[in-house]
């Protein structure tokens with residue numbers, strides 16, 4: 254549903270409010286296709302473009318018609334309810350040609366971790382249908398020019414190490430000149446096919462750690478793999494780019510009541526430094542955030558500021574995911 258909102262009326266000829274995912278984004282989720290993976294809007298729903306997707310019924314013509322419909326209404330200041338107040342909306346002169354340059358692959362749920370906050374545990378109904386393959390679809394989209402070679406490509410998951418098409422997909426993207434690939438992994442199983450992409454500066458690997466100790470790791474992940482994960486992080490970090498950057502981040506999702514204190518965060522930051530990482534990434538648990546976003550306690554703000562400052566002191570680039578970015582700036 255599209256709703257008129259005065260804040261999104263454009264007074265500049267040729268400009269309207271939209272986002273890169275509305276314009277050129279596509280997400281493979283279990284049994285559905287959406288425009289983006291973000292649930293940060295007021296409704297916490299995804300922007301659906303095709304339901305009951307089984308890998309054989311891709312209807313790009315219809316998907317592009319839906320994108321045209323979004324453009325039509327957004328030009329009038331009528332914003333889709335699933336996008337309302339999303340931080341990604343911005344006023345711009347968007348390229349309205351139909352192609353894909355933002356791809357998110359997240360259609361499977363097999364994982365070797367059991368994170369207490371995992372979407373697949375909270376919404377098992379979304380993962381009840383049989384999974385599908387994406388390699389042939391992506392290859393065809395690329396061969397026909399629908400998927401641009403300058404696309405950003407993100408892997409969500411499930412765990413990529415357990416996705417049987419993963420190695421083929423990574424080889425395909427690298428061999429076809431894709432430069433901007435981001436892979437999210439539990440880090441429990443080492444994935445050697447990422448090494449080339451890391452050292453050629455085409456892949457950024459994000460490993461979910463959420464802790465600075467074995468004990469807290471086990472409590473959050475429900476598996477006893479802290480040491481293996483840190484060992485794998487250290488190994489990935491050896492594949493530096495020609496400018497000496499390790500394109501690997503150890504991600505920490507703050508889970509209030511579980512890992513929301515300075516000593517744990519400090520241990521995590523120091524381990525990152527010792528393992529040779531160039532980046533740290535911070536996020537906050539999505540469900541907690543959605544319930545508390547209008548009443549965030551002061552200690553969380555203090556923790557965020559501390560982490561940012563400490564990361565700079567240690568010389569690791571500090572990256573924020575959308576929810577945290579909204580809190581800090």
Ligand code: SF4
Nearest residue numbers: 272289291336339341
């Ligand atoms: S929810 Fe946000 S990121 Fe997703 S399509 Fe809408 S505006 Fe874009």
Ligand code: SF4
Nearest residue numbers: 364366368371411439
């Ligand atoms: S690593 Fe990701 S996919 Fe695996 S259990 Fe944790 S949140 Fe879920």
